[in-house]
Amino acid sequence: MAAPAGASAAPSPFLARARAVAPGLLLCLLVAWGCIALRDATGVAALNPVVLALAAGIGIGAAVGRPASIKPGIAFAVRPLLRAAIVLLGLQVTLGQLAALGPGALALAVAVVAATLPFTIWLGRRLGVEPALAQLIGTGTAICGASAIVAANQVARGRDEDVTYALAVITLCGTAALILFPLLGDLLGMSGRAYGLWAGAAIHEVVQAVGAAAAGGAEAAQSGTVMKLARVFLLAPAVVALGWWVARQDRAAGQARVKAPVPWFAFGFLALVVLGSTGLVPAVAVEASRALVPLMLAASVAALGISTDLKALRARGARPLLLGVASTLFIAGLALLGVGLLG
Known part of the structure; x- marks a missing residue:
């Protein structure tokens, strides 16, 4: 039977x-754009839009709550949008950049x-x-801060409060490293290349690592940036390994989820690394990814902030902060030892 005149068809x-x-x-996108605009307007690179978006999201959630009208969009930002951002991040790392480090520095990365992640899990249990x-x-400590935290939660499946607390801890520890590393590098009398490798191998966020490395001069900035990119490259295999380990723990505990989740976005990340390494990707596409990825990540984290329950966050106590400090000291010491062995 034909639809009555004037009646509109149901939307697809x-x-x-x-x-x-x-x-x-x-x-979430407006919050992310505003945070990026604030960073650009002030010219302060340490104002990480992802961290600003987290704070803004928590403020919005505390002020207006989570109306039903925004919940579907919040859920979309936390999962599909985030996974797309991680995939696009692959365009910013090439195999040629990694090879330029040399086998010793790659082994250090x-x-x-490989050591910091299991150490932190072990110490967290203690x-x-x-x-x-x-x-x-x-x-977050082992790889690349906020990006790694939100990517890893796709297999760890922590609560929103877990992600928020982890982001806060990593931001605090990474900022402290950004301030202290240049002072320690001078105190230790490190060469430019050695200092850059140390900063790139130990500091959490990309912007923090590059900023700290740049304080050691041009050679330090170059070696630190590439070392940090080597750790970013390890995001995909680390997430796959973490998913397998979580499933193994579930099996040992007799829980229902015994199959490791397949983080397809991690394989997408690796695929774009390989594709970008061929030289077939137009430069404009790579530059577009540099603009889009921070926007998408900040929007995802803003959604997490809006979803965060502040009471549950406060209930975590100070032990996770102590864990973050200990993990930061561990990776800094291990990276320093490795740089010393490299000569």
Whole structure:
């Protein structure tokens, strides 16, 4: 039977989904854009838009709560948008950059990631920190701060409060490293290359590592940046390994989830690393990814901030902060030892 005159057809599932997602997603993107604009306007590189977006999201959640109209968009920002950002991040690392480090420095990058993550999980258990939170702090310390934390939570499946606390801990420890590393490098009399490798191998966020390395001069900035990119490259294998380990722990505890989740976004990240290394990706696409990835990550973290329960966050106590400090000291000491062995 034909539809009555004047009656409109029902919207397609795609349009219905887009309408549901739009309010919350636009809110998160606006918060992210505002945080990036603030960083650009002030010229202070240490004002990480991801951290600013987290603080703004927590403020919005505390002030207005989480109306039903924004919940679908919040959920979209936390998962699909975040995974797309991690995939696009692959365009910013090439195999040629990694090869330029040399085998010794590459081995150091692998060693600090491979040792710091399990050390943090082990120490978290000793300190009584919840496993998911310890995994997030360990991943953020070992690899690349906020990006690693939100990526790792796709397999760790911690609560929003776990992600928020881990981001706060990593930001605090990374900022302290940004301030202290140049002073320690001078005190230790390190060469430019050695200091850059140390900063790149030990400091959490990319902007923090590059900023600290640049304080040692041009040679330090170059070696520190490439070393940090080597750790970013290890994001995908680390997330895959963490997913396998979490599933193994579930099996040992007799829990229902016994199959390791497949982090397809991590394989997408690796695929874009390989594709970008061929030289076939236009430079404009790479530059576009440098603009889009911070916006998408900041929007995802803003969504996490809006979803955060402050009471649950306060209930975590000080032990996770102690864990983050200990993990930071561990990776700094291990990286310094490795740089010394490299000569």
